[in-house]
Amino acid sequence: MFKNRTDVKENKVKSVRVKPKGAGAFVCFATAFALAVQMCTLVFLYVFFACVFPVFFYFSLALTFIACIAVFSSDRDAQSKAGWLILMVFSCGSGYIIFILAHKKVCYGAYKRAFDRLYARSKKYTPQFVLSDCGEEVRGICTYLNNAAGFVPYSGTDIKYLNSPAAFFDDFFKRLDSAEKFVFIEFFIVADGELFERLLKALSRKVEQGVEVRIMYDDAGSLGLLSRNAKKRVRQAGILLQPFSKMLSPFSFALNFRDHRKIIVIDGKTAYAGGCNVVDECIQSRAVFKDAGVRMDGGAVDAMTLAFLRQWEFVCGKSVDWGNYVGLSVPAVNASVVMPYAGGPDLKEDVCHSVYLGMINSAKSRLYIMTPYFVPGGSVLCALKAKALSGVDVRLVLPEVPDWRFLYRMTVSYAQSLIPYGVKVYFAVNTFVHSKVVLSDGCAATGSVNMDMRSFYLEFDNGVLTDDKQFVADAENDFNAVFAENEPAKQGRVGFAGKIFTGFLKIFSPLM
DSSP states (O other): OOOOOOGGGGSOOSOOOSSOTTHHHHHHHHHHHHHHHHHHHHHHHHHHHHHHOHHHHHHHHHHHHHHHHHHHTSSOOHHHHHHHHHHHHTTTTOHHHHHHHHSHHHHSHHHHHHHHHHHHHHGGGSOOOOOOSOOHHHHHHHHHHHHHHOOOOBOSEEEEEEOSHHHHHHHHHHHHTTOOSEEEEEESOBOSSHHHHHHHHHHHHHHHTTOEEEEEEETTTTTTTSOHHHHHHHHHTTOEEEEESOTTSSOOGGGGOOBOOOEEEETTTEEEEESOOBOTHHHHOSSEEEOOEEEEEETTHHHHHHHHHHHHHHHHOOOOOGGGTSSOOOOOSOOSOEEEEEESTTSSSOHHHHHHHHHHHHOSSEEEEEOSOEEOOHHHHHHHHHHHHTTOEEEEEEESSOSSHHHHHHHHHHHHHHGGGTOEEEEETTEEEOOOEEEOSSOEEEESOOEEHIIIIISBEEEEEEOOHHHHHHHHHHHHHHHHHOOOOOOOOOOHHHHHHHHHHHHTGGGO
């Protein structure tokens, strides 16, 4: 059994590493090197043609001007527009090339069409859209998710809030012992270590019993963390293993679209979602590592199964008979609404952003947010300010202990900007908060979705929205425990140089 780390609060911790020392730098260097090679190639070709054909330079300036107009008139977030316009201005006429290559229809068009076919197949296994008795807030968001992506709400599902990595993994391993047919696992990070060894041992035992096991991990998230030997041992155990979007594949701007989802499905009867990864840091951190998850038993498990199978089939390119994995759950005696959803570049709409924004806009008395990263964009910031000014109790829980310092600097800056409007900001003392939870008047959402631009627009993420009274109460207790141990932050002062540096980081925040 894992233990919650609460004893470390006596000792001050400056930062926490989700990845081993040097791994984060290696990932950044590898990504930057790949980008640099591509950028240098583009610049070389551009300069070559501009020198040989002078008219090409003026033609490029015209195209860059048109690209600027396209950016300015698009429905992108203001920060994203600013970043692209600055790139255009300083690119000496070549910015339009990057703009075209990075456009989703160019770099992800074929992949999007493949996902469209997978979503079309999903409809056969998705029930009709029916809403039981629920509040306007839940009804509105569920209706949006159905119209935008075809997701449906479920009743007859028991749902449990898991308030720590220890609670999450203890519950998972207990349910794993009873697996009989299949186990699906999808994580952003899978790393060598104690937790991995325990997982591999348990899954190997299940494979010997005839259970089918599939694991999918993100190749960038696990780069430098999951060794070749570990992968070899997984496959030798009879476990099907698939990386998402290999970093060492032919370069494409689509490499920026990562699989950040966390999904576990056991026998089509039980499913898990949340913020946890398979890393030892969440159970052995020098600081308190706070995370949250959700367990579902019932009809809503099918939605998680389909989300996994779409991603799996997209990655491996082999057709799977989905009918063997859905419709296996036993309905629970629970009339609460449970709405699983998954967002990413595979959809036209930015559903993860819209779910959070919908919860913010519909809040009438309270709105509590817990997130490791807070780089929300203009629409969410404006909505939070308006809610606080209108008398809604808006509270934001953030880590005091960072993992990525540049990203944390922006998180603190954005959070501080909300304090004058009446938002209460809590930095959990000596804690790395990795939970992604939004609690409104009568509903709660949790999953893998951070309150940042990457989760909103670039990554594959998933979450669960519910109005289950016990789940909402447990989430509220989790927030209240943080409020009881911490004081709201006061408005801080930042020097001129600090403001300039943070402002520079904000310009490129959509990429972080």
